[in-house]
Amino acid sequence: MSASRNGHREKQMIPAYVLGVLEPEERLHLVRHLEKCAQCRADEQAYEEVATLLPYAVEEVEPPPDLKERLLRAVESTTAPPTPAHVSPALAEAATHRGKWRSARLAPVAAFLLLALLLVLGGLLLWPEQQRVADVAPAGFSVVLLQPGASAPEARGVMLISADGEYGTLIAQNLPEPEGNRRYKAWLVRDELYDGGIFTPDDGYASLTVEPGPSLSTFTRVFITLEPSGESAAPTGPVILSSDI
């Protein structure tokens, strides 16, 4: 999809963009255009203002009086507000109890998700502003941006977590080609260490669906290491990408 010479076509796409109804490829195209076109960014802001007002036209319905009490009970039962505890790979490695293993598998829903996202995210991960990934993630998905470790500063990664936390899709780019039998491995941490699955990148690119069993929202950290083999029961190699969840 090439940009029109004067940006006229992009300008016409902005109303649909702020309403969230562009197709993924169109949205990616426009997000990229907005990066470099100040006039369209100003237009986007103005339309965003209008879209923000739309919910106010809805007839107000009085919520039940006990709703606030229920909220306070709910937040008191969480360990909140969580500033996610940083669990270092070393600490994770020291975890004596290993979580139940679930080999990575491509659930049908995740396969669908991947199809929808590969085109969009494929190029996007190379952008300096990774936050833009959140702009093109499907509705209801949380986006976790992974930070590269010192041994692979060019690596880029993101994990998309489904709304119910049941599964996540890890997508990584610019991964160094593993030598010999070495394999990439994803790990998840909460009170114990979980094996997120083994994978081999293709031309530096990899995607992996992770279904640890417990909801992903209960995990505190995700990281990817390069292991001597796929059999590692705990991380031993360098951390390639990592993030708190």
Add this chain to the structure above:
Amino acid sequence: MGQQTRQWDETLQDYSTLKDESLIRLIAEGDEAALEALFDRHVRLLFSISVHLVGNQLAAEEIALDVFVRVWENAESYQPERAKVTTWLTTITRYRAIDYLRRQGRRPESDSVSWDVLPVKPLPPQNSPEQLAGNALRRERIRGALRQIPDEQRRVLLLAYFGGLTQQEIADRLDLPLGTVKTRIRLGLQKLRFLLRGEESPGQQR
């Protein structure tokens, strides 16, 4: 008890003068009173959007609760340079409601997202009279603007904003060419932009 309640109310009174963004910062630091203040300010809007979308009071309560629990858990992820707090909250609410409908195997029906025939209910005196008057005026201005755009444009705007449908899905549902849907969305929002110029959402004016 009476004294304790009064003290509590005074605390909330202080918070009620803070901007949304400041409340979010306090919530990120674990301030429950800030969460209460944000709840008081926005719960009716978010609950109303949920009821409007899912058409089920109990589900709408769960959605509204879930939105505020998410705010409590993820306040530090809010980025003020990217969206206003109200936009952030209403977007989470819309997505949660649309998720709920998808899990139920339902889509918002076009009728359930029509507001122009609904009467405006007087609001119970929970907020200040100024706020109530401001909200009612704003609602009337927005509804008035929506009434001024052509029916066919309003319909696609409603499906786009509240229906969680893409342009292609709207075209399929209404049996229209995709180009027509795109044009109606563009023209409809352009006209609303013109009609609502100068209008601000609450939380920005504090």
